[in-house]
Each structure stands twice: as structure tokens, then as C-alpha cells.
Amino acid sequence: MGESLQRFWAQRGDAIILNALQIALIVALLLVARWLGARVIGVITRALTRKVEASERRQAQIRTVSALLNSVLGYVLLFVGLLSVLGALGVNLAPVLATAGVTGLAISLGAQQIVRDVLNGFFILVEDQFAVGDEVTIDGVRGVVETMGMRITRIRDSEGRLITLANSSIARVTNHSRGRALLSLEVSLAAEYGLENARAWLTRTCAAFAHPALQTPIEVRGPLTLETARYTFQLRAHADAGQLETLGDALREYLLTHAHADGVPLA
Secondary structure (H helix, E strand, O other): OHHHHHHHHHHHHHHHHHHHHHHHHHHHHHHEEEEEHHHHHHHHHHHOOOOOOOHHHHHHHHHHHHHHHHHHHHHHHHHHHHHHHHHOOOOOOHHHHHHHHHHHHHHHHOOOOHHHHHHHHHHHHHHHOOOOOEEEHHHHHHHHEEEOOOEEEEEOOOOOOOEEEEEEHHHEEEOOOOEEEEEEEEEEEEEEHHHHHHHHHHHHHOOOOOOEEOOOOEEEEEOOOOOOEEEEEEEEEEEEEHHHHEEEEEEEHHHHHHHHOOOOOOO
């Protein structure tokens, strides 16, 4: 037995040592590549999240993309490492690559929808089209985004229904929670109060109105009609898109309260 091992080692020892060194070198290079790739992704992520204009939502999205890139990098290096180790062991890679190519083609044909979902989900995150909590209209479906992932997005509509959309089907998005929107509110006062008095009261009262969602002073326009029984004015202002309804409710309550206190006859 000992002589057999000695003969085997004498015949194959150099090859075994060479293969072991090659595998060790491959593993070391893969670990270095993994470390360097993670460092580069980490540096880019920290640079983006340190930006003053990056909101908490945007930072969370950047971290999500960073985790995805790290995962993809790990799988790619694992695949390359396995092929390199097989090549170092003397395995003919041509049949392996051919089999992998046929298998990959079959999988890709069967998983085209999943691939499209993931790719579109990636671009939704990178481009910051919408985020959890935003009110959106996606291909005619309006609701609040509850969850969003790399493959699917779920929104809750006004009737409480949870709607699941594949990311690959998302082609047109209207985000009602971004930027600013125009608040337009009509207010009518009885003609007995007088046109100039009505305009002066509205201008003075609206100038004193304050709300966190209000971005510009309220503009009083009108009268809008030629009615003799009442004067109708239009109030316009820009506000946070996501709080437009809340602001409108607050302004109506404010005007009703002050009209009652000031004895102004609303019509």
C-alpha cells in the first residue's frame, strides 16, 4: 500500500501540487476581486448618500441598488471561479460551456418575464420614479404604493383593494406626490356684503393663513361670474402635491371659522 502511494505521488505529485497552487491562486484572485468590487460599490454608495439633496427615501433606494449589485457581483465571480477551478483540474470546458449555454438558453426562454420584471424594477429604483407611500397612477390604476421590489409593485387603491403589478408591465407612471401642485378653491360671498369688502376680507384672511404644505401665497381672483346675488372668487396657490387634499380641507375650515367670527355671509 505504501509503495503504491509512493509510486502514485512520484507520478502525480507535481501535477497535484501545481493544481493546488492554481486553485489557491484562483481563490485568492476571486477574493481580491470580490473585496475590490465591494469596496468600489461601497464608495459609490457612500458618495451618493452623503449628498445633501439625497432624501431618506432616496438613500434607502441607493442602498437597495447597492445590495443588488453586490449580489450580482458575488454570483458572477462564483460562476467564473467554478469554471476556472474546473479548467485547472484539467476538465474540458467545451462540453461544460455548451451544456451551460443550452441550459441558460432554456432558462432564459422560460424566465423572460422575470428578467424583464427585474430589469424594469432596477430602473424604477435607479430613476426614482416612485417610492413607498407615494400616490401614483400606474397604467390607469390609482393608489398609494405599499411595497415595491425588484419584480413586483403593490399599490392600495381608494377602495382598499391591494393591486399587484409586475414591474415589466409598468409603462406609464403619474406620481401625484412629487413636486408641487396647484390648489384651486372657489369661495362665494353674499352680494349684500359688497364687492370691495368681500375682496378685501378674502385677501386679508388668506394672507394670514399658514400651512406647512403651502409653497406660495394664496392669490385671490375674481369675481368669476356675473351673478348679482353672490360674488364668487377663486383662490389659487402652489402646494406640496402629496398634501393637496389636506391643505384644501384646512383652508376651507379656516375660512368658515373666520367668516363666522367676522360676521361675513358666505353664499
